[in-house]
Amino acid sequence: MSTADKWLTVIALVSVPTVMFGGYALMRLTGAGKLNAYQLSLFKAGHAHAGVLLVLTLTSLGIAARAGLSDPYTWVVGALLAAGTISQSGGFFLHAAIGRPGKWSVGNTLTVLGAAELTVALLALAYGVATS
Template sequence: MGTADRWLTVIALVSVPTVMVGGYTLMRLTAAGRLDAFQLALFRAGHAHAGVLLVLTLTALGIAARAGLSDPYTWVVGGLLAAGTISQSGGFFLHAAIGRPGAWSFGNTMTVGGAAALTAALLALAHGVATG
């Protein structure tokens, strides 16, 4: 495992408890009736995406390590994965805070940008594995 694989994996693993706290927060806000149906749906989507995308990140970093990708290449892939995960899941939370049902907000734009970053990361990883 290279330096990039090691540090990016540590960052992803340390991020997992933040998703766990998010689940607890979702449970508390739901029990207290503090979220309307629109906010609840988006909070759930943001929380689920964050957890799944962290698992994807850990899997992708394992693939990068096994493929023996260079540290600079792995930093690029890891950076795109981190930016994509934060943007995609964070966009749901932002839209819940500032958006309205049926209307576009910057939260939607963040979510789409996150999807683009994740796509770029996975295509770069696939390229690195195929040519590595």
């Protein structure tokens, strides 16, 4: 396992408890009636995307390690995966905070940016694996 594979995996694994805490926070906020139905749906979406995308990141890093990709290449892919995960899930939370139903907000834009970052990361990983 290269240095990039190791440290990016550590960062992703350490991030998992933050998603777990988000589940706890969701239960507390729901029980306290602090979120309306619209905010609750976006909070759930952001939380679910964060968890799933962390699993995708860990899987992708394992693929990069098995393919023997160079450290710089793995750092780029890992950075794009991290940025995409934060942007995509964070956009839901931001839209819940400032957005309105049926209206575009910067949260929506952030979510779309995250999808683009994840797409570039996965295509770069696929290219790296195919050419290794």
